[in-house]
Amino acid sequence: MKQKIGIVAILVALIVLLYAFKSGVFNSAKDDYIGMVLPNKVDYNFHIKPILSDNCYTCHGPDANKRKAGFRLDVAEDAHSELPENPGRFPIVPGKPGKSAIYEHIISDDPDMLMPPPDSKLALNSYEKKLIKKWIEQGGKFEKHWAFKTPEKSKVPNTINIEWPQNEIDGFILAKLEDRNLAPSPKAGTETLIRRISLDLTGLPPKRKVVDDLIKNPSDKLLEKVIDEFLASPEYGERMTQAWLDLARYADSHGYQDDSYRSMWPWRDWVIHAFNENLPYDEFLTWQLAGDMLPNATKEQILATGFNRNHPITQEGGVIQEEYRTNYVLDRTNTLGKGILGITLECARCHDHKYDAISQKDYFSLFSFFNQVDEKGLQMDAVQAANQKFYADPPYITISDKETEDVLSFVKLEKGKQINVMVMNDSAPKTTFILNRGEYDQPTDSVLPGTPETIYPFPEGLPQNRLGLAQWVTDKKNPLTARVFVNRIWGMVFGRGLVETAEDFGVQGSLPTHPELLDWLAVDFMEHDWDIKYLLKKIMLSATYQQRSELTPELKKTDPENKLLARAPRFRMSGEMIRDYILASSGILNREIGGPSVKPYQPPGLWEETNAGGNRGILTTYVPDEGDKLYRRSLYTFWKRTLPPASMTIFDAPTRDFCEVRRQKTNTPLQALALQNDVQVLEAARVLAQTVIGEKENTREMVDETFRSILIRKPSVDELELLETYYTNAWADFDADKQSAEKLVVQGNYPVAKTDPVKTAALMLTAQVIYNLDETITKE
Incomplete structure (x- = not known):
């Protein structure tokens, strides 16, 4: 009987679903677009172009090879011209949607006439059709793509609430909030705010004294002073460099099958030095793109060009050298596009870009700037003397007057020894050709160095080399x-x-x-001489930045992704920041700046799994370092391309085979397991516990101190009582099993202090619980 009822229920459900599909119930939300109201003024860039790009550009866009019916919808001239295959008809007739071919096609009931065609699996909803109709009624005007217009500094909007804004940023944010009848969140508490600023500017938790001083004397002036102190700290350069390494595809190995060692860490040290010295961003880019071409180039400027050498390089025998040489030039071109210009240039390697007005000729004209380099490169001999750090005084680097070794060879990282660093060195001019389908062995027409006209024409008078390209890139x-x-x-x-x-x-x-805010910030940044520290300070002194991060029911409903910024964001830190945070809060972080990469703890056997064999033996087996090298910042962790550090890839770090600007953010059980079982976390919890036991006497004081050491803030009464109970129970368990306590308190290589193993083990587990809290690994 139950089985029959179940079958009937299923049949009824299927009938209901079939009726729903036939009646269009499931399309209603899409068709009505959730009741959205048409704007008074339809904006081409923000309302129309996304529709055309998603649905029309594949057949009527920039790519001439894929274009159909002989016309395109991405430029006004074609869209307003007579259709080649249909004389007397025009795609768009300004003011007259009924006579405009594109509108006739998008509202047609005839499958043979409907656009996009049904077999494309694309379709416009009713709201999009109404937008296009209203746009045509208002003249059907085209505009240059918003990002290809030179930014202008518009007037800061007036707001009803005149008390909340603290600088210009807040005016733009608040105006949009008020348009939607939303109010900003209150200011974050002092402990939360200082932790937030410290994480953003140094990548590390703040020291206790900084927080206590501001709590005793809270003021905007003192807060500004704290920001200045963080910006002036050497850790600032490390924090900013960490963010640059993904973009620059930095690694300590060459990649590909052999994946052997390379010495590029002096370039990484230069980046730290550049950020700490607050090198203006335009110079920061110029040195990396073409430092070797500057008049009377300094050693630092030449070293900076290692940026262009960070790509993978094969050392395999039997490869076609020209094929890989071409790949290296392609990589530099793509990195310029994705990392610096924010454009998917690589899409135009094989054909004209399908969406952006960048032709294959444009791509290989940019390619030409990087196609002149001698791929064997110029050697740099970096001698790091004892007790001298690269970031401090002028770098102790000399340029070889001859190539002493092949650029792909490796040498040991030993104190006082020669270190070969790859940098740029253009050779005799090469002719660059457009490559059919992007293939290295299918050259077609030759091209000269140049830049896409649609972005910004290459000014007359600039040299047609990497220095000219850098000047084009940094032109205001x-x-x-x-x-x-x-x-x-x-x-x-x-x-x-x-x-x-x-x-x-x-x-x-x-x-x-x-x-408007994006453009205001861009212009303001350039007006202040591309000053990165100025930009960061401007953001951090805004009321927008200083809000609480609490998600209210109203905000969850109206702005769940926090795009309007009615509250401060709350998101998980990177794998590097989580590890550094744990090391710093436990007191074992080695704060030495610069130098060769180090090898902290890693599960055994990982490198062996990826070995191709015969790669000179240097990267076949992972041997962890000893002593304080185990506790260096994650910035300095050895990065092997075929197997990056496991503790970081678990938290979404890329391989660094190519330029990455934005990391994924995943949430997996493996991340939680790593935080619970990683020897680095257990060791940090043990050292912190032993330190606290040496300073505090009773249970409440120990738990309170452990909590504050990790989370910076004071625990609430409930939190303190809960953790105190946890500690007491753990102590009782270990007191009954002292052998387990003694085994636990020797985790890691850090020296073990002479403390009661039972008390240490109990407090160690309490610290581990706090390290595993969402709040600990989250910036809020």
């Missing part, structure tokens, strides 16, 4: 460079850029949530 009229960088900084601080697709400012990229 270039619409992308400053926009892309301030957006990346915003994303670093807020977890999401004003343009979410930080790597793609093109037609298929996300639209900015606050376009």
Whole structure:
């Protein structure tokens, strides 16, 4: 009987579903677009272009090879011209949607006439059709892509609430909130705010004294002083460098099958030095793109060009050298596009870009700037003398007057020995050809070095080499460079850029949530001489940045992704920051700046699994370092491309085989297991417990001190009581099993202090619980 009832229920459900599909119930939300109201003024860039790009550009876009019916919808001239295959008809007739061919096609009931065609699996909803109709009624005007317009500094909006804004940023944010009848969140508490600032500027938790001083004397002036102190600390350069390494695809190995050792860490040290010295961003880019071409180039400027050498390099025998040489040049070109210009240039390698107005000729014209380099490179002999750090005084680097070794060879990292660092060195001019389908062995027409006209024409008088390219990139009229960088900084601080697709400012990229603010920040940044520290301080002194992160029911309903920033963001830290946070809060972090990469703890056998064999033996077996090298910042952890550090890849670190601007953010059980069982976490908990036991006497004081050491803030009464109970229960268990306690308190290589093993084990587990809290690994 039950089985029959079940079958009937299933049949009824299927009938209901079939009726729903036939009646369009499931399409109603899409068709009505959740009741959205048409804007008074339809904006081409923000309303129309995304529709055309998603649905029409595949057949009627920039790619001439895929274009159908002989016309395109991405440029006004074609869209307003007579259809080649249908004389007397026009795609768009300004003011007259009924006579416009595209509108006739998108509303047609005839499958043979409907656009996009049914077999494309694309379709416009009713709201999009109404938008296009209203746009045509208003003249059907085209505009240059928003990101390709030179940014302008618009007036800061007036707001009803005049008390809340603390600087110009708040005016733009608040105006949009008020448009939606939303109010900003209250200011975050002092402990939370200082922790937030410290994490953003140093990647480390703040020291207790900094927090206590501000609690005793809270003031905006003192807060500004704290920001200045963080910006002036050497840890600031490390924090900023960590964010740059993904983009620069830095690694300590060459990649590919052999994946043997390379010595690029002096370039990494230069980046730390550049950030700490607050090298203006335009110079920061120029040195990396073309430092060797500057007049009377210094050793630092030449070393900076290692940026262009960070790509994978094969050492395999029997490869076609020209094929791989071409791949290296392609990598530099793609990195320029994705990392610095925020454009998917690589899409134009094989054919004209399908969405952005970048042709294959444009791509290989940019390619030409990087195609002149001698791939064997120029050797740099870096001698790191004892007790001298690269970041401190001028770098102790000399340039070889001859190549003493092949650029792909490796040498030991030994004190006082020669270190070979790959840098740029253009050879005799090479002719660059457009490659059919992007294949190295299918050259077609030759091209000269140049840049896409649609982005910004290459000014007359600039040299047609990498130095000229760098000057084009950093020209204040270039619409992308400053926009892309301030957006990346915003994303670093807020977890999401004003343009979410930080790597793609093109037609298929996300639209900015606050376009006027993005442009204001870009222009302001350039007006202040590309000063990175100024930009960060401006953001952190805003009321927007200083809000609480609490998610209220109203905000969850109206803005669940926090795009409007009515509250501060809350997101998990990177794998590197989590490890550094644990080391610092436990007191075992080695704060030495710069130097060769180190090998902290790693599960045994991982490198052996990826070995191809015969790669000179240097990277076949992972041997962890000893002593304080185990506790260096994660920035210095040895990075093997075929198997990056496991503790970081678990938390979404990329392989660094190519430029990455934005890391994924996943939430997996493996992450929780790593935090519970990683020897580095257990060791840190043990050392912290032993330190606290040596300073505090009773249980409540020990638990309170452990909590504050990790989370910076004071625990609530409930939190303290809960953790105190946990400690007491753990103590009772270990007191009954002292052997387990003695086994636990020797985790890691850090010296074991002479403390009661039972008390230590109990407090160690209490610390581990706190380390595993969501609050600990989250920036809020």
